Amino acid sequence: MIDLLDFRHELHRFPELSGEESVTATRILKYLGECSPSQIINNLGGHGVAAIFDSGEAGETVLLRCELDALPILETGQPPYRSTVDGKGHLCGHDGHMAIIMGVAQRLAKRPIARGRVVLLFQPAEETGIGAPSVLADEKFAAIRPDFAYALHNLPGMPLGHIGLKSGSLCFASEGLNMSFLGRTSHASHPEDAITPQNALVELMSTLNSLPEQLGIDPEKTLVTICHARLGLPAFGITPGDGDLFAAFRAETDALQAKLIASAAQYARDCAEKHGLKITVDYNEKFAACDNDETAVANIRDAAVGLNLPIIDIDKPFRWSEDFGAFSAAGKTALFVLGSGKNCPQLHAPDYDFPDGIINTGVDMFEQITRKHCG
CATH class of the missing domain: 3.40.630.10 (Zn peptidases)
Structure with a gap:
C-alpha cells in the first residue's frame, strides 16, 4: 500500500x-x-x-x-x-x-x-x-x-x-449573484442620450452591505461582499449602456440565506427599474x-x-x-x-x-x- x-x-x-x-x-x-x-x-x-x-x-x-x-x-x-x-x-x-x-x-x-x-x-x-x-x-x-x-x-x-x-x-450558507444591467449606449459627448447603469451600480455597491440591517437581520449572522463590477468597455469615446455587478451573500442558516438572497435580487430589480434599465440576475455557487x-x-x-x-x-x-x-x-x-x-x-x-x-x-x-x- x-x-x-x-x-x-x-x-x-x-x-x-x-x-x-x-x-x-x-x-x-x-x-x-x-x-x-x-x-x-x-x-x-x-x-x-x-x-x-x-x-x-x-x-x-x-x-x-x-x-x-x-x-x-x-x-x-x-x-x-x-x-x-x-x-x-x-x-x-x-x-x-x-x-x-x-x-x-x-x-x-x-x-x-x-x-x-x-x-x-x-x-x-x-x-x-x-x-x-x-x-x-x-x-x-x-x-x-x-x-x-x-x-x-x-x-x-x-x-x-x-x-x-x-x-x-458551523459554516455559513453562501451564494453569488451576478446582476447584469442593460440600458442604451451613446457617444461620450452625448451622455444625455444614454441610459447608463452607472448610478445603479454605485447605488447597489454603496447600499447592499447594509441590506441585512434593513431587513432586521443581525449583521453578525450575515455577510455581503462586493466581488466584481464592470461598467461598459475601457474606452473614452463611449457612454456605457451596460454593466455587471457580482456580490456574494452569506448567512448563518439556510433560512436567513434564503431571505437575504431573495431580498437582494428584488432590491437589484427595483434599482434597475428606477434607473430605466433591464436586468438579469444569475445565481451562482450555492452552498447550504x-x-x-x-x-x-x-x-x-x-x-x-x-x-x-x-x-x-x-x-x-x-x-x-x-x-x-x-x-x-x-x-x-x-x-x-x-x-x-x-x-x-x-x-x-x-x-x-x-x-x-x-x-x-x-x-x-x-x-x-x-x-x-x-x-
Whole structure:
C-alpha cells in the first residue's frame, strides 16, 4: 500500500479543478483497489469515487467524505512536490483530506469492521458548491445513503492537531449573484442620450452591505461582499449602456440565506427599474449551511477524547462555506475542523500547503468514529 505522505505529494503535483478531476479519480481508484473494498462506485456525481466496506452484518451505514478538487490559483510556495500545472494548486488542503481518507481505507483493509457499512467518498467539485448536490442527485447514491456522514477540514490559525467542534451551524450558507444591467449606449459627448447603469451600480455597491440591517437581520449572522463590477468597455469615446455587478451573500442558516438572497435580487430589480434599465440576475455557487447534528458531534468528541487530542469548542460559525452541508438531507451529519497550525498560511493563499503532520491525526479520528458505529 502506498505511503500516505507520498500519496499526498503525488496528488499535490497534479491538481485538477472542479469538474475536471478525472486523473485524480483514476489515482484514487488505483490505490483504493489495493485496500480490497467490497465495492467501488465510479463516476458518482461527476468524477466522484465511493469505496464501500461492507461487514455483511446488520448495522449502520457511515459515510466519510473528502474532496477531489484543487483551485485556480498559482502556487508560490516551493515544496519539492510543487504543482506541475501553472495556475492550479491544492491550496485548500484537499490533497491532505484525500490522504486521510485513503489512510482510513488502509486501516479498514487491515482490520475489517464487525457490523454495518463504511462508505469512503472522494467527492468532486466542492469548491464550486456543485459536487455534493450532484452526488446526492446521482441515482447511484441511493445504494449508499448513510445514517451518519462525517467530514473534516483543516484550519489554519488553530493549533496543530487540535480538534474544533460545534453543534448546529458551523459554516455559513453562501451564494453569488451576478446582476447584469442593460440600458442604451451613446457617444461620450452625448451622455444625455444614454441610459447608463452607472448610478445603479454605485447605488447597489454603496447600499447592499447594509441590506441585512434593513431587513432586521443581525449583521453578525450575515455577510455581503462586493466581488466584481464592470461598467461598459475601457474606452473614452463611449457612454456605457451596460454593466455587471457580482456580490456574494452569506448567512448563518439556510433560512436567513434564503431571505437575504431573495431580498437582494428584488432590491437589484427595483434599482434597475428606477434607473430605466433591464436586468438579469444569475445565481451562482450555492452552498447550504453546515448544520452539525448533536449526536454526530458527540461521536466526534468521544473520538477525540479517546485519542487524548485537545478539543476547542467553537463559539460561532465560520463565514466560509462548505458544500458538505448538503448531506444533511441524507442523514445525520457533522463537520469538524483539524488545526493546521497557528502560523500556517490561510486557505486559498498562494503559499498555503497542507501540513503532513496531521494526516495520521485525521486518520485516527475517522477510524475511531467508524469503530464506534461499526466496530
